Amino acid sequence: MDSETHRNKCAACYRQYNKVEHLIEHMRVSYHSVHEPKCGVCQKQCRSYESLREHLIGPLPKVECARVFSMRGCNLCLKIFDSSSAVRSHRTTCQFSRTMTGLISRMSRMNIQAGSCIDNGQMSGSRVVALVCMMVGGGSDGSLDVCARVCLVGEDENIIYHAYIKPQVPVTNYRYESTGIRPEHLRDAVPLKQVQRRIQDILCNGEPIWKIRSKGSKARILTGHGIDYDLKCLGVEYPSFLIRDIANYPPLMKTSKLSNSLKYLTQAYLGYDIQNGMQDPYEDCVAELRLYTRMRHPGHPREYAGGRGDGPTRNNYPAWRQRELERMTAEALLDLSGSDYYCWCLDAYN
Incomplete structure (x- = not known):
């Protein structure tokens, strides 16, 4: 027996x-x-x-x-x-320090507020890019998600691209408490099509999107939390085999097979807190990159x-x-x- x-x-x-x-x-x-x-x-x-x-x-x-x-x-x-x-x-x-992240984050916010767009070039050495979008509300009740801000950060944790995006529909709720976005940020914002082209250029890294393959490609790996929804709101297409979505990665999901929040994952697996009050897209991007890197080297x-x-x-x-x-x-x-x-x-x- x-x-x-x-x-x-x-x-x-x-x-x-x-x-x-x-x-x-x-x-x-x-x-x-x-x-x-x-x-x-x-x-x-x-x-x-x-x-x-x-x-x-x-x-x-x-x-x-x-x-x-x-x-x-x-x-x-x-x-x-x-x-x-x-x-x-x-x-x-093993435990990441928030001190440096917070310092860089505050500096990034100061630089970002000085102008609506930051573009630091192709960053050819960065194989992985993290992306975060921030949404304002459209529609009669403000429940329609409208992408109004985007941030891309490279593996060295420096900003590759940031822009406020000109909404294509009237904004009825700026969601200031969480986004920090005001009407003046969007007054001279970058047109959506221009943002789409620039993001596509950065991700594809000089390679036509229809030529990108799973192996031997120059295109970059894109990581994020709920990244498919961000890409949908941006109107940007990217091959699924180059997307690493932290929200849907089985080892990081709950035992109920539901997604954990980025805030929880950062606290549980990196050892510091984010999203305490107003959301900082740069800080979220850094957390995504660090979580991806930790999962890429599990030992x-x-x-x-x-x-x-x-x-x-x-x-x-x-x-x-x-x-x-x-x-x-x-x-x-x-x-x-x-x-x-x-x-x-x-x-x-x-």
Whole structure:
């Protein structure tokens, strides 16, 4: 009975099943892979960092894992270290300082308010760009989102492009408490078509958009939080294989598979607060870049059985192999499994 129970225990998440066929069905739909966050104590794989956080420090954590984590764990990256002194040394580099961000942020606001447009060129050395849009309200009740400000920041955390955008419909709610936008900012703002062309030029990096491919392209990776909606409001098209949306990245989503806010993600995984009062698009861009960079270097093996998010067609558990699968160990079944999302760690190699 013990050996049978062990055989029917998932080698990744440790769920147990009465019958081996139930375990096989679990592996068929779970898409476990080396890219999933893993507990440094018991080696359990979790679907997201939120589920790993609950496993370590949630309301009902795994007792032994929680005990070890309390002494030797980092509450930001959720890694376990050899000693408490190693954790203290690690935290100095793991926790980002808001002091410098706040200083740069205040300086950026001063520069931005001096003129409606800042354009620092192509920034050819920046492979990744973060984008944030700020919306004012249009329509009779002010509920229609109208893009009125855009900011692009490069990997060096310097502004590449910023502009106030001339609304194409009358503004009925400037949402000043959160946006800081006043009528005078939009009086001499940049026309939307001009902004669209400039953003497209920066992202494509001299390459025609119809020539952009997933590998070997000069075009830039675009990251953001809810980036698809920002692009839609801007009226800008960009290839999906170059978009890294923090709001929809499975390892950063809630256990309910809903999105976490940028404010929460910054506090939980970078260690400082943003969006306290009036929103600063530069500060949001920096947070997006730092979160993307942290997810790009998670410290796990590069192996990737599922390809570029095509796990459903690559998981090797077809029904015709059922008898063969039933003879395999749980570890062998795990070796057949691939991720159903594109892990950002692969960007470091492309």
